[in-house]
Amino acid sequence: MGKTGLKILVVGSGGREHAICRKFLASPLVDEVYCAPGNPGMSFSGVKTVAINELEFSKLRKFVEEKQITWTFVGPEDALVAGIVDDFQTAGLKIFGPTARAAQLEGSKKFALEFMQRYQVPTATYQAFQEPTAALKALPAFKLPVVVKADGLAAGKGVTVATTQAAAVAAIKQLFNEGQQEVVLEEYLSGAEYSLFAVIGKNNYQLLPMAQDHKRVYDNDLGPNTGGMGAYSPLPQLSKQLYQKIVTEVVEPSVQGLRQEKFNYHGILYIGLIATESGPKVIEYNVRLGDPETQVVLPRVKSDFAELISDCLADKRLAPIKTSERACLAVVIAAQGYPQNPQSGQLLPELNEKSEVTVDFANVAVASATTLKAAGGRLAAVVAEADSLIQAQTKAYQYLSEKQFDNCFYRHDIGMKATHKSYK
Template sequence: MKVLVVGKGGREHAIAWKVKESSLVKEVFIAPGNIGMENIGKLVNISEENIEALANFAQDNKIDLTIVGPESVLALGIVNEFEKRGLKIFGPTKEAAKIESSKDFAKKLMKKYKIPTGEYETFDNLEAAKAYVEIKGAPIVIKEDGLKAGKGVTVALKKDDAIEALEIAFSIPGNKVVIEEYLDGFEFSIIALTNGETVIPLEIAQDHKRAFDNDEGPNTGGMGVYSPVDKIDSKIVDETLEKILKPMAEGMKEDGIPFKGFLFGGIMLTKDGVKTIEFNARFGDPEAEGILPRLKSDFVKAILDLLDEKKVELQWDERYTVAVVMASENYPKSSTVGSEIEIPQNLDSLVFHMGTRLNNNKLETAGGRVLSVIAYGNTLEEAKNKAYFDVNKIKCKKLFFRNDIGSKMCYNNENK
């Protein structure tokens, strides 16, 4: 069969890599992909947001399955267009993707279906939002309503920080802000495959969102991840499924907007049990780079069986993975383009490209997050040491990385 992967980042590199391993797949296409993926499949020069052209390509080339990576494309309605043409695609419709594209929408669903989450209010003007912060005090969390690529969130430990975040948010015309309770506890990511009814959890990971060591600096799209997470045992996973993921899937179906695709929950394990920080409508990035290398089962077969309502059982590599993101200097404020990268040929780690390009036969930076370096280990410490051993072999004057990805479970703040 032929599979099309839509997207160009590290998540899509990991998805395409895993798709290629499938015994069912003869050809892999990636649109638009990046230079690091050219040995996996055929790169298709179509922008990921050009939905009509992608659908035309899938029709013309008799693509059997399309897997969508980026949330922005889902929010534009790529699934609606493909399904209108009778094309098989794995991802939520535009309407269902609103669980990520509108934080207010997601919060209303959680409230309606009694899914545990922090107390919140939504505001469309600055003065009312400020008054709410004055009443509630700090710490408090400020979230801009729309798609922000993992950013647009301020965990304000002081009221002044919250007010400043509100002023920045409302300087954007038409912006809405969700202000919610600060959740204290242990954060983890859970991603499930779902057809709108059946919910199949993947292995747990923990993302590190802050830019710098010791969980300092601004929020990013993710600076690294490790999997599995020892603190999150099967009992906690079951609680998360029964209280959060399954009720959301059931509620969305009941509301006439069934969710199909990768259902992502950002979860906080609090003293009162699991609570939802956020829902995303796609595989996480860098979670995909940490989780998919541990999947032993045929990824494409699992998706097809799920869509056909057949039983799906997943097998996992018991080893740990640590994925370290190498990002452009000044990320997330700005990106570096055109700085040469040298990646040795003899690395033991996997290297997934997030933001690279080829220029005069030289590999260069071309984005905020540039590379994801992933290593296996029989222990978390071994995986971490192997990943950083290879990270330090990669040469580029304009890249930085955190030095503490996978440092054992020391992250206790809401950092989404």
């Protein structure tokens, strides 16, 4: 089949968006892929970056109209919560993602927890507070460890798992001091954490391959939460029975709720799960693809991803997603000091792609014609594909070991929970 000329705009600038653009470019249906604002590393993959911020809706609309973009795909949550989909739809432009009302499932932890309660989606017990005194007063009723969450968006960093009362008190005070309007205290759920992504259309939904993200900044799950330090897919430790339970007890009622609330949901629903002793429970919803899970999930999708999104926007019934049996593992390279105070400006080694190893760039800037430098927290993800997870893991770390990084770091144990039985 020849090119039929789909022109796609992806909104966002990170590694997730690089992986999405890469997947669209692989489709025979696609002619051009633009990314706004994108990052300089994307150009290595043939992505055309556009210097428009993801929240500059009127400029983005103008670009879409001028370039005759077929449809727009939204990567980051802030644009969705701010109403980019409503804005584009009002102008009669095709865009993939939920409206601002539906995006509250990610924009407000309290909104999401109340939604889960309404539709009997299993989750943690919780309480929400609008001022620190009430939160501090209620704290002793929660068993330790206790989870302290910002109600609003916090880029994956607004969560503290407090193992002492003092740590919980400090986290509550800090969130209110930072200007959070509402803070949620939540029961700590113990168990393996999994990421599930549903592509939801008008008539049905389809599930992408599942992944496991590594949120903590250091090896052995130590240090503060981050946006994610690595991921892998598939999950050999996830039994067929548990997967079916997740679909029946979590996915089905969640999708039912979207229909009941008349969200007219066209987009991704991410479900963050904990496999507790009493069954799967939801820790959070996101209304978009995750980062860095996207970098390991999309390479395993054998279906034409651009066609899937086109069908979703055209209200066609979505065909089942074909998945590769191969394994994929991503290791995130971060700037020294991430997540609290990342350094920037340090030069990166040449991260050229090789057989079955790709690099999805994030916070990078141009240093020279051939080199990139750090421009923030997470800089890039090295993504390896192989017949097994152990092989993918070996490939990714072999690649990293051959590079010299200054003032950067990465975890050395991504995927260990699946590849090494003794690893906890």
